[in-house]
Amino acid sequence: MNRQADFSKNKKIAHLLGHYINDTGRNMVRTLQQNFRKAGYGVTAEQWFVLVWLFDKDGRTQQELCDLTYKDKPSITRILNNLEKTKLIIRTEHPADGRSKIIYLTEKCKEIERPLLEIADQTQLAAIKGLSKMEIAECKRMLGIITNNLL
């Protein structure tokens, strides 16, 4: 793919902010996944974004994971299917609510939490090199405004 980042070439074409945001996000996500892979972990970035919340607190429902990751239900279903295939999570039945399922990490998954976290941290650190904490906060604030505008 093509990753040069001269977003100023769109002098005539000013309708592409969404494209640039999207592209930058994909660059980060792809790099993270490549770094996982280089280190020998076959975890996708999207799987990671789900696992993060399970490391934070185990035993959540799929709906909770939807809310936390901003992903829709079919996406969560499929990401969990793949995590189940690789034996990183298990689905169990909710004791009180027959519709819900509760997701638990396997031991195998808990063992790789630290190395994955290390890779994620380093990747993010490399990505934001040259940006101050204030700039990052500004960036997040603007992203939040844009998303809210679209609700």
Add this chain to the structure above:
Amino acid sequence: MNRQADFSKNKKIAHLLGHYINDTGRNMVRTLQQNFRKAGYGVTAEQWFVLVWLFDKDGRTQQELCDLTYKDKPSITRILNNLEKTKLIIRTEHPADGRSKIIYLTEKCKEIERPLLEIADQTQLAAIKGLSKMEIAECKRMLGIITNNLL
């Protein structure tokens, strides 16, 4: 899907900037596509990001479109396949280079340029409401820095 934008809920989890950027970009892209669809145009956002550069200048090669859109070759191949199916572009052979193909817009496509552009403009305008031009420029600058850091 879930589009609430309170990115501050990650107090404990600070590794998710890429996820937030990615998510915001997808929100913009999805909204654009929905707006095209509501107006009766079956053009995807990714198709639009390619068409934009053909409206700018017709008769480009696929490689040029890769460079301009930051997409890789398989993606461009498939996006053009779909644009060809819906008769919005045609592929022709390069007169001098047997490997290349030159992409032209059809009349059908030229006819919908203005309405699509109108929708794209309005969508972007709605998305950035509340942000100054300087903030937008800042945002683009930071996205460029991040992408360059990842090269």
Add this chain to the structure above:
DNA sequence: AAATTTTAGTTGTTCAGTTAACTAATCATA
């Protein structure tokens, strides 16, 4: 209590991104 509505999760289809392997044409070079 029965009927309706809402909620949790799954499935199917289409589209695009990522990676790898591939074909065919051109370019470089020895």
Add this chain to the structure above:
DNA sequence: TATGATTAGTTAACTGAACAACTAAAATTT
């Protein structure tokens, strides 16, 4: 000029996103 490397584009497999339609189990309403 013949060989090897590069370039343009395609194909295939896997993953996830978007959207719609679906099942089954609550929750709500009447």
